Amino acid sequence: MDDILLSIDVGSGSLRCALANTEGKILAQQKHAIRCWRPAGRMGFSSDDIWSSLVDTIKNLISLSSYEPGCIRGIGLDTTASMLFLTADMKPIAMPDNPECDVYGWMDHRALPQSEQFSAIMRRTGGNQRMIPETNIARALWLKQAHPELWKQCYCIIDLSDYLVWKLTDELTFTNGSLSRRFDEPLLEAVDFIDVKERFHGIHLPIGAAVGEGLGKTVAKSLKIPVGTPVASAIIDGYGGTLATILSRSENEPANPPDTALKRLSMIVGTSTIYIATSRQPETIYGAWGPVPSVLPDLYHNTVGQSAAGILLDYILANHPAHELASNRARQKGLSITDYLNVQLEKMAGEQPIASLNQNIHMLPYFAGNRTPRMNMTLTGMLSGLKLDNSEDNLALHYLCTIQALALGARHNIETLISAGYEFDLLTPAGGLAKNPLFLAEHCNATGLPAAIPEQPDAMLLSGAMTAGLAAKLFSDWTHAIQSVSRYEKIINPDPELADYYERKYCVFLEMYEDQMKYRKIMKKD
Known part of the structure; x- marks a missing residue:
């Protein structure tokens, strides 16, 4: 049986x-x-x-x-x-x-x-x-x-x-x-x-x-x-997704030891996002949650993240005048709205990288405040580059802009961890947005890190499988459980030609926050 x-x-x-x-x-x-x-x-x-x-x-x-x-x-x-x-x-x-x-x-x-x-x-x-x-x-x-x-x-x-x-x-x-x-x-x-x-x-x-x-x-x-x-x-769920992917390997590679997690950054991306880092010593970092002991022996985790990710994408799409038109066309083609927009962006970009379509459209994605690293939930979203444009192409650009803003928010969080001494060589994504190839590609481009695409598209479901196996004594310990279920299908790499472009986008991202603080100061009565 x-x-x-x-x-x-x-x-x-x-x-x-x-x-x-x-x-x-x-x-x-x-x-x-x-x-x-x-x-x-x-x-x-x-x-x-x-x-x-x-x-x-x-x-x-x-x-x-x-x-x-x-x-x-x-x-x-x-x-x-x-x-x-x-x-x-x-x-x-x-x-x-x-x-x-x-x-x-x-x-x-x-x-x-x-x-x-x-x-x-x-x-x-x-x-x-x-x-x-x-x-x-x-x-x-x-x-x-x-x-x-x-x-x-x-x-x-x-x-x-x-x-x-x-x-x-x-x-x-x-x-x-x-x-x-x-x-x-x-x-x-x-x-x-x-x-x-x-x-x-x-x-x-x-x-x-x-x-x-x-x-x-x-x-x-x-x-x-x-x-x-x-x-x-x-x-x-976020921690479960982390454990399901953090020691992932390709089908023909030997199992990775627990300390492989030290150079990897878990990337759990769905309605919200969290990024979980691993260290040998407990590190207290401003702008991160932790440290907390890991289920892996003698290791600790710190967590950063963004409150609104998938929910922000849904909001931006739903509130654009071209949303109904694009949704109907996507249904006719048997596609989700995001898959449809990914195709549209490829057509719009032609020979140039998709990322470069948004030279002059920028977003600060703090529509639900900022979890980390600013830890200020009163912050609000900002969008620069608006036009009187109700077209489907404009919807696609705003969708791309949101993905880029979330990727730059990830970079901001990652730099907070790096400044505390962490080093990363691989992103290990899981969650609903990890199925979106454009979302993952722009995260790689914005952060400069490759990402391991999980073999199991619904990697979050491996979380319950691991705990169930442990309770049933089918796995001897957490290391055994993770090594048994965690595999990746392929590695995607950042485009080195976009490094300078995203460096400039990141400067704008940081400047938009400073602008918001400046506006608040101007509007203060006292």
């Missing part, structure tokens, strides 16, 4: 489930849209919607595949860095502004005042870091300050990933990757927030450990999967 692993990946717009083997091959997969509310500055999901989607998708996956439920040796899952507040009977507390939502999405920025409150204390005590509102501890303080009546109802603060593990196993667990648990006790004392510690519950487990007695009876009956099937402790 084959050893089959069930992987669950909960993203921002959809939930995916897959059956994989221990060599990292996706054997079957199903996708289900999930509801997401995104009013300005906020992001919410419904836990009931996510759970029902998870159950339905797994049932469809198994029924449509050629594999029997008894073949499933382990279950693993990853989710976005989202969170819930639960009552004493483990019922999610609905958001005060939307009774349909009870999961605070990773991009929810309503706790900006509380993050600034923490940041002010950090500066007064001699620290040089800032806290951003995507931090769960800031959201918890927001609930206490803005809605004390809901805070009184709150018994448990929990990551979405840990919540779903509880739903599968009836066991409350957390790991070193559980973001709700990341806080400094002196900060809590400074804002009179020690009572938050009473609201954390569960057993600490390593990432990928077997949870309790495995799949619970009720959910096993619903899913028609054997009771007690090992369920792994959860992982956040």
